[in-house]
Amino acid sequence: MTDTPQPAPTVIPWRLVLMLGAxxxxxxxxxxxxxxxxxxxxxxxxAGPDNVQATLAAFFAGMAIxxxxxGPASDRFGRRGPLLLGIGIYVVASVVCTLAPSIEVLIAARxxxxxxxxxxxxxxxxxxxxxxxxxxxxRVLSMMTLIMGLAPVLAPQLGGVIQFFTGWRxxxxxxxxxxxxxxxxxxxxxxxxxxxxxxxxARSENPFKAYAALLSQKRLLGYGLAGALNxxxxxTYISTSPDLVMGTYGHTPLVFNIIFxxxxxxxxxxxxxxxxxxxxxTPDQVLVRASVASIIAALLLSAAAWSxxxxxxxxxxxxxxxxxxxxxxxxxxxxxxxxVDPRRAGSISALMGGVAFAAGALASWVGGLLHDGTPKPxxxxxxxxxxxxxxxxxxxxxxxxxxxxxxx
Numbered sequence: 001m002t003d004t005p006q007p008a009p010t011v012i013p014w015r016l017v018l019m020l021g022a023x024x025x026x027x028x029x030x031x032x033x034x035x036x037x038x039x040x041x042x043x044x045x046x047a048g049p050d051n052v053q054a055t056l057a058a059f060f061a062g063m064a065i066x067x068x069x070x071g072p073a074s075d076r077f078g079r080r081g082p083l084l085l086g087i088g089i090y091v092v093a094s095v096v097c098t099l100a101p102s103i104e105v106l107i108a109a110r111x112x113x114x115x116x117x118x119x120x121x122x123x124x125x126x127x128x129x130x131x132x133x134x135x136x137x138x139r140v141l142s143m144m145t146l147i148m149g150l151a152p153v154l155a156p157q158l159g160g161v162i163q164f165f166t167g168w169r170x171x172x173x174x175x176x177x178x179x180x181x182x183x184x185x186x187x188x189x190x191x192x193x194x195x196x197x198x199x200x201x202a203r204s205e206n207p208f209k210a211y212a213a214l215l216s217q218k219r220l221l222g223y224g225l226a227g228a229l230n231x232x233x234x235x236t237y238i239s240t241s242p243d244l245v246m247g248t249y250g251h252t253p254l255v256f257n258i259i260f261x262x263x264x265x266x267x268x269x270x271x272x273x274x275x276x277x278x279x280x281x282t283p284d285q286v287l288v289r290a291s292v293a294s295i296i297a298a299l300l301l302s303a304a305a306w307s308x309x310x311x312x313x314x315x316x317x318x319x320x321x322x323x324x325x326x327x328x329x330x331x332x333x334x335x336x337x338x339x340v341d342p343r344r345a346g347s348i349s350a351l352m353g354g355v356a357f358a359a360g361a362l363a364s365w366v367g368g369l370l371h372d373g374t375p376k377p378x379x380x381x382x383x384x385x386x387x388x389x390x391x392x393x394x395x396x397x398x399x400x401x402x403x404x405x406x407x408x
Contacts (some may be wrong), residue, residue, distance in 0.1 A: 019185065020128060021144040033162075035156060057364070058111040060360060064357035066114060066115040066118040068354045070086060070122045070350060071126070072207035073346070078192050079123050080186070082123065086120065087186065090116030098173045127190075128141060135278060138335035145330060162174055207347070221392075223336040223340070223392075224351060225355075225388070226287070226329070226396075228359040232360045236381050240377070245260075266321075271328070274286060274332065290325055302382075305380075319375075
């Protein structure tokens with residue numbers, strides 16, 4: 001495989017990247033801030049662990065479904081309008097979460113909250129593709145990951161502090177303020193970026209036709225499956241890590257938050273390594289290398305989990321290594337997919353994001369179904385997901401003849 005030198009990157013407008021990164025933070029902020037509050041929510045709303053866990057599953061479901069709506073809408077009506085509508089829905093649903101009198105209301109409000117918040121990530125990725133080419137889109141998405149990745153680092157700590165002083169309702173109240181601030185920023189600073197060619201394409205077909213056209217493209221399917229299955233490892237980790245760290249290994253919520261933040265730093269660091277690699281490799285070349293490394297890490301994690309060798313001192317570092325692959329692959333799979341058909345950037349972003357959340361929800365459900373109080377289920381699920389991701393890369397997204405070529 002020949003390393004193809006890459007052209008010098010264009011100057012990246014940091015204000016725009018910061019704004020787009022903030023838009024992608026709706027999901028991690030909404031998930032990570034309240035994880036340590038879940039036991040308190042159960043006690044105050046008289047709900048069992050399964051019902052409290054359903055508030056997380058409902059959010060995942062809302063994120064998966066909502067993205068399919070905003071993508072085509074942003075292609076047809078522009079990026080700003082659907083984005084502001086989504087943020088408005090998010091704010092209203094967050095208010096309902098704050099005031100929820102029962103676990104059933106909270107579950108429903110979390111679903112609607114996700115339906116609104118998912119607009120941020122979908123449209124942010126489309127805006128990035130509107131403004132940059134394939135390679136620069138991958139760089140921008142890596143920088144967005146740096147900003148987005150601060151949420152898993154800071155959100156659990158912030159959520160813990162807010163919960164201590166105001167209880168779990170204060171956590172959701174903070175999300176109301178977050179949504180209002182981001183919404184005001186977008187209204188003032190984000191200019192329309194959708195091209196006329198994209199608008200014409202969107203007006204010529206209904207969303208179902210657009211998705212059918214996209215699903216018929218082999219390379220897009222490869223990038224989508226590769227990104228979704230790799231991302232499913234992150235969802236599996238998020239949903240199982242509280243029980244694994246605090247239940248199986250007996251650590252306190254403070255230690256859990258530290259471990260959670262450390263793994264987030266690993267993902268952020270890998271995304272910045274990716275940005276450096278893209279100076280001399282194509283996004284596809286990075287994907288090929290990262291996919292092999294991810295399988296090795298997952299295989300070692302599975303061996304440690306099943307053998308029990310070293311206990312948590314072996315499992316947790318290998319879990320860190322497997323999760324870090326997300327930072328190397330997420331931006332490149334998304335940039336690759338967006339390059340397949342730039343005129344349908346919004347629909348592609350929605351398709352990629354929706355499939356990712358669906359895969360993540362399925363992986364989390366399987367991990368919960370296999371739960372046995374050991375790290376074995378999470379290790380097995382992550383290994384299966386990363387093998388599937390690699391097969392999609394080598395078999396569909398980056399066939400052998402394309403691995404040494406610069407992207408179009």
